[in-house]
Amino acid sequence: MKMKTILTMFAAILFNALTGAVFGTAVGVSPVVGAVGANAIASLVGVAFPQGALRAGVLKEIWTGEMVKALRAGLESSWLDGIPDQSSIVNNDVIHLVEVGVDPDVLVNNTTYPIPLQALDDKDIAISLDKFQTKVTPITDDELYAISYDKMSRVKESHANSINDSKFQKAAHALAPQKNTAKTPVIATTGDDDGTGRKRITRQDIISLKEKFDKLRVPTQGRRLVLCSDHVNDLLMVDQKFADQYYNYTTGKIANMYGFAVYEFANNPYYSTAGVKCALKSTTGYQASFAFYTPRVFKATGSTKMYWSAAETDPEYQRNKVNFRHYFICMPKVADAIGAIYSAGTSTEGKxxxxxxxxxxxxxxxxxxxxxxxxxxxxxxxxxxxxxxxxxxxxxxxxxxxxxxxxxxxxxxxxxxxxxxxxxxxxxxxxxxxxx
Structure with missing residues (x-):
């Protein structure tokens, strides 16, 4: 251990000496003076530098490889797990679905012949996958030489996270109905005022959505409910049974409630207090919870491409440039068997x-x-x-x-x-x- 410490100190002194000599020569000072001066400065301010490279006289931010990343929610997409994946039939980032015609009528105790003909018309539906592109990130050669962490890996991770943020948010928005219709129920919350003019969600609201799905003859196996953060917090405050289920979850799936497999997601779509879905990424109104029947929706992943230009091709700025393009889609096959619970306002007057x-x-x-x-x-x-x-x-x-x-x-x-x-x-x- 002592020998290792001695070797480390010797390496640091040698590094300081070489750096000081080069610097001294560059500014017209004797290499010996530069070497001695570098070690003197390092010994005086060494406490401000990272352990291991200490006494090297190099600023801490140059050598500290730890990255402080931005906080981000919405990268959890467990509610997408198990949705039918049609990626295998994607061609040129386009997927073809078949809309089948009506089921044949059934004759009971028929005595009339010949039996009537009934054609079952099927239609081809071509759907282009959504295209997600990141803005270009410049990375200078100076950055790559000066930092101690893997800048390129950090940039790739950041681009991937940004694309995932966008595609999961787009998927949630697509699976939520636009407004209340006979086949896409959208119901308002009925709970108490949360203090901001919003009515909290209740278990009865979830039961009401279940009743809507029951009347639409949506099979119970495969129903999912994705709660927004507001609604999760509402239930945690007033429902001890829900709280017990919530704190036991490990993968984003909370527990089954009234036939729904329940999940939580941070980037659910927003609805106006009139029950109409707002535009993608809009923050008008309140976030809503949405529900769907998994066999009635699909997802598909297309191509992913990295675009790159090297610093060698940019002599003026000497910088590398990178961005990504990715294709993905998640949406209902038809506009039915999807629903939502939106937060109603406590005032019925429009403002x-x-x-x-x-x-x-x-x-x-x-x-x-x-x-x-x-x-x-x-x-x-x-x-x-x-x-x-x-x-x-x-x-x-x-x-x-x-x-x-x-x-x-x-x-x-x-x-x-x-x-x-x-x-x-x-x-x-x-x-x-x-x-x-």
């Missing part, structure tokens, strides 16, 4: 508001964001003359070009709640003339 309600665009042109808070989906009215309006995830973006018309411009933009046309908010827009 919509905007901040700010007065917008002034500079004469030179520009844009301004308006945050819209609404209890459900809303419609953006016609933009005033000379202005453009774009709906965003958080509200609307108002844009105008340079005003060289010789007179100021102004107008009013109206936003209307879809569930109640009487609920509106108006945004006054203006722009002075150039030179005024």
């Amino acid at each position: 919509i508001s905007a901040d700010p309600t007065t917008v002034s665009i500079p004469a030179e042109g520009g844009s301004q964001e308006v945050t819209v808070t609404a209890s459900g989906d809303y419609t953006v009215g016609e933009a005033p003359a000379g202005f453009e309006v774009e709906k965003t995830a958080s509200g609307v973006k108002i844009t105008a070009e340079e005003n060289a018309t010789g007179s100021p411009k102004s107008g009013t933009l109206t936003l209307t709640l879809d569930s109640d046309g009487s609920k509106t908010v108006k945004v006054t827009i203006s722009q002075p003339q150039k030179g005024a």
Whole structure:
């Protein structure tokens, strides 16, 4: 042990000496002075450097190989396990499904001949897999030489995690129905107010969804319910039996409830308080729980390709560049045997508001964001003359070009709640003339 320590110290001193000599030569100082100076500095500030390479006089962040990664939820996809996988029949990142015709009618105690003909028409359905692409990550040669961890492995892992985040979230969104229909039940929660204007989920709500599936004649074997975090927390607070089942789970599957195999997922889709599914990645309204019948849905994985350009081909910046493209899809085969439980608002009155309600665009042109808070989906009215309006995830973006018309411009933009046309908010827009 003592001999190992001596050898380590000797190696560190030698490293310092060589580094100091090279540095001294580069700046016009005697190599001997550089070597002695490097070891002197290392001995003074050695406590600030990592163990093992200590006394080497190299900054800690250069040699510490430990990476602090971003927190992320949504990489758990156990609820996708067991869904029929059709990857083997994917061709050119397109999958072909067959929609079969109706089942033949059955004649009971028939006495009429010949028996009537009944054709069973089958249809081919071609479905293109979703394409997931990451943005390009540049990695300079300087980075690769200066760091102690495997930068390329870290970049590949980060790209893979980002793609998984997106494809699992897209799958959850696709398996949740758009709105309540005869074959796709969407029901509201009926519990107490959670303090934010949201009604909590109850066991009775899950029973109500079960009744809907029963009436649709959905077989009990293969039913799955994927709870959002809000609904899991609701049940944990009021249901001791659920809490016992939850804390015993190990693979993302909680326990069976009323015929559903129950899972939890962090990136479930959002629904408006009117029970309509919001756009992918929207955070308007509240997250919902969704249910499906596994034989009625499918998943398929296509090709994955890494795109790469080496630093040798980029003499100006001397950087490598990398990104990935991946094909995957998960969706219902037909729009039935899927359902959802969304969080209802405690107020039955529709609400919509905007901040700010007065917008002034500079004469030179520009844009301004308006945050819209609404209890459900809303419609953006016609933009005033000379202005453009774009709906965003958080509200609307108002844009105008340079005003060289010789007179100021102004107008009013109206936003209307879809569930109640009487609920509106108006945004006054203006722009002075150039030179005024």
